[in-house]
Amino acid sequence: MDAGLLDKIVAFALADEEIRAVILEGSLATGAQVDELSDYDVNIYARNSEHYLSDDHWMTHFGEVLLYQKEVFQFYAASIPTRLILFRHGKRIDFSFWQLDLLTEMVRGSKEYESYKNCYKILVDKDRLAEQLKPASGAGFLVLPPDRDEFLQTLYDFWFEAYCVARYLSRRDLWYAKLIENRYIKDHLYRMALWNRQAAHAWGADPLLHLEGKRFEKWAEAELIQAVSGCFSGYDVEATWSSLFAMLALFNRLARQTAGWLQIEYPQRVERDILDYLYILQGR
Numbered sequence: 001m002d003a004g005l006l007d008k009i010v011a012f013a014l015a016d017e018e019i020r021a022v023i024l025e026g027s028l029a030t031g032a033q034v035d036e037l038s039d040y041d042v043n044i045y046a047r048n049s050e051h052y053l054s055d056d057h058w059m060t061h062f063g064e065v066l067l068y069q070k071e072v073f074q075f076y077a078a079s080i081p082t083r084l085i086l087f088r089h090g091k092r093i094d095f096s097f098w099q100l101d102l103l104t105e106m107v108r109g110s111k112e113y114e115s116y117k118n119c120y121k122i123l124v125d126k127d128r129l130a131e132q133l134k135p136a137s138g139a140g141f142l143v144l145p146p147d148r149d150e151f152l153q154t155l156y157d158f159w160f161e162a163y164c165v166a167r168y169l170s171r172r173d174l175w176y177a178k179l180i181e182n183r184y185i186k187d188h189l190y191r192m193a194l195w196n197r198q199a200a201h202a203w204g205a206d207p208l209l210h211l212e213g214k215r216f217e218k219w220a221e222a223e224l225i226q227a228v229s230g231c232f233s234g235y236d237v238e239a240t241w242s243s244l245f246a247m248l249a250l251f252n253r254l255a256r257q258t259a260g261w262l263q264i265e266y267p268q269r270v271e272r273d274i275l276d277y278l279y280i281l282q283g284r
Contacts, residue, residue, distance in 0.1 A: 009022065009093075013124040014124065018048045019046045020100050021100075023116075023123065024120065024123055025119070026039070026041035041115075042095050042096070044097050045102070053083075059083070065086075065088070070084075071084060082094060082096045108132075116136060117134075117138070117139050118136055118141070119136045141209075142203075143209055148262075152264070154192060156270075161180055163278065164180050166282065169237055169244070181240060189247055192254045192258065196257060199262065230242070230246035231250060248275065
């Protein structure tokens with residue numbers, strides 16, 4: 001961790017009366033899975049942060065800006081704007097701008113921020129409000145067992161996306177087929193891989209797991225990684241058919257095994273029927 005950069009962040013917040021608290025979250029707060037490419041996830045709690053959102057000159061306080069990205073994520077009903085900044089010195093700071101009352105609701109109300117359950121580091125706390133947050137418990141972003149409806153919906157969503165890939169492959173509409181193959185359907189495949197892994201390990205907490213796939217190679221067994229390698233293909237119709245059926249084979253194997261552990265009746269007939277139909281589309 002770059003202490004000089006943290007000092008700049010603290011000085012920046014102390015110089016603005018509108019900013020009341022600053023909290024560091026993510027890997028640099030936990031000290032785990034950190035390397036020279038780890039970014040600084042900085043939460044700014046302010047009475048008014050509009051001037052940071054309407055102007056980008058303030059970013060140069062932390063170094064020469066190479067480029068930055070604007071994003072927004074949801075926290076309950078609130079929209080949290082961000083500025084993801086890459087500097088020429090190679091450091092990256094992800095600033096998120098939070099309304100101050102959201103911190104109050106986390107302290108005194110029922111709102112919880114998953115990242116803070118794992119770890120956080122208070123950098124600035126002008127009103128001694130952030131210090132009243134619940135201590136980190138290590139229970140953030142847990143992969144919990146799905147109920148029957150969620151499990152079956154994931155099966156049907158996966159199979160429907162598989163049909164969509166096959167549909168566009170049969171039309172030789174390769175760009176769109178690859179778009180679906182490398183986005184929507186793999187979300188369902190990865191979710192099933194997580195459930196399968198957790199079901200085999202009694203659904204315990206594991207800091208290596210990430211809901212979007214980070215650190216996959218650190219926890220996945222060699223057999224799973226080998227199977228996943230067949231689920232990706234180049235820009236070619238026949239190769240994409242092969243990767244599609246590789247995904248189906250892996251997903252269905254993981255799903256059948258996970259359904260057994262969850263004691264959920266597996267829809268084998270639907271699986272068989274969708275496979276038969278996809279083979280028909282392949283032969284068109």
